[in-house]
Amino acid sequence: MFQQAFALLIIVFFLTRLVKQRQRNQITQNESIFWLIFWLLAALAIIFIKTIDQVVAALGFSGSGINFLLYVAIMILFYFIFKMRLKIVKIEKEITNITREAALKK
Amino acid sequence: MKVFCVIPAYNEAQSIVAVINRVKPIVDELVVVDDHSSDRTLELAKSALIPVLHHIVNRGQGAALQTGNDYALLNGADIIVHFDADGQFLAEEIKDMVKPILDNQADIVFGSRFLGKKSNLPRFKKNVIMPLAKMFNKIFFGINLSDPQNGFRAMSAKVAQEIKIESDGMAHCNEILIAAHRNKYRIQEVPITVIYHEFGQKFSGGIRIIKDLIYKKLTK
Numbered sequence: 001m002f003q004q005a006f007a008l009l010i011i012v013f014f015l016t017r018l019v020k021q022r023q024r025n026q027i028t029q030n031e032s033i034f035w036l037i038f039w040l041l042a043a044l045a046i047i048f049i050k051t052i053d054q055v056v057a058a059l060g061f062s063g064s065g066i067n068f069l070l071y072v073a074i075m076i077l078f079y080f081i082f083k084m085r086l087k088i089v090k091i092e093k094e095i096t097n098i099t100r101e102a103a104l105k106k
Numbered sequence: 107m108k109v110f111c112v113i114p115a116y117n118e119a120q121s122i123v124a125v126i127n128r129v130k131p132i133v134d135e136l137v138v139v140d141d142h143s144s145d146r147t148l149e150l151a152k153s154a155l156i157p158v159l160h161h162i163v164n165r166g167q168g169a170a171l172q173t174g175n176d177y178a179l180l181n182g183a184d185i186i187v188h189f190d191a192d193g194q195f196l197a198e199e200i201k202d203m204v205k206p207i208l209d210n211q212a213d214i215v216f217g218s219r220f221l222g223k224k225s226n227l228p229r230f231k232k233n234v235i236m237p238l239a240k241m242f243n244k245i246f247f248g249i250n251l252s253d254p255q256n257g258f259r260a261m262s263a264k265v266a267q268e269i270k271i272e273s274d275g276m277a278h279c280n281e282i283l284i285a286a287h288r289n290k291y292r293i294q295e296v297p298i299t300v301i302y303h304e305f306g307q308k309f310s311g312g313i314r315i316i317k318d319l320i321y322k323k324l325t326k
Binding site for chain 1: 139159160161162165172272274
């Protein structure tokens, strides 16, 4: 119970930061919506952790719900890293094109 | 037929002038693409009174070659030769490389270190890295050439127009080979000599090539 309350407090902290960042225009509206949904889902997962435990057990996983969430989080992180890497490759391609154009123009 | 030589150069101040002077009398035109060298390569190449293109950012050998190809095509090249700036190839062998294209027997010609002529290849490279590279090309792309990682090549203007090198780094060798096979060009291998001053492409370089090829496929 204490752990859940502590985790929720952390989420509240990040949500207040999110609101402040949005007010100062440091992040775009789409980004703020993404993070708002992310933190709200995290809060829901913490509140209903027992239900998640039951669902995970029903699905046949041996670990607890929190373990399952950790696996999912790591999978999502890997996906984001991969996406980011692809984006970097595309940006690099554009840098090459600009460099080439500049070289040929001179 | 206008034979145009493209020399990509990155920190080759020691050899660039000698290479230019050896290649210049053999071809109709040549261009050096300085890939943002940090030494005096650019300045020295310009002093040789030939066209020199400069990359404002270092982009890798493949990118420099494509810049050179674009320049050669804009200037009416009929045959484009890729030649290294470090002095490891022999300029007089350019004639052997372009001959099959001049004779209309090939569209693209690859130099090979393993077809008779003597090259002082480091042992580890000859016995481990090269067979692995050959195996990789054979298994994944069905390409069976004696020297798939050779940077000395000649191609007709038609081939240069159709193959756009997208791998900025060292994967351009594989990329050109794959495209040549896919487009069903007439391919020939010509024996060449390579004088090794240093080891060149290492095992880690080979891994990077494979990684570059995978990312190229994914970002297409």
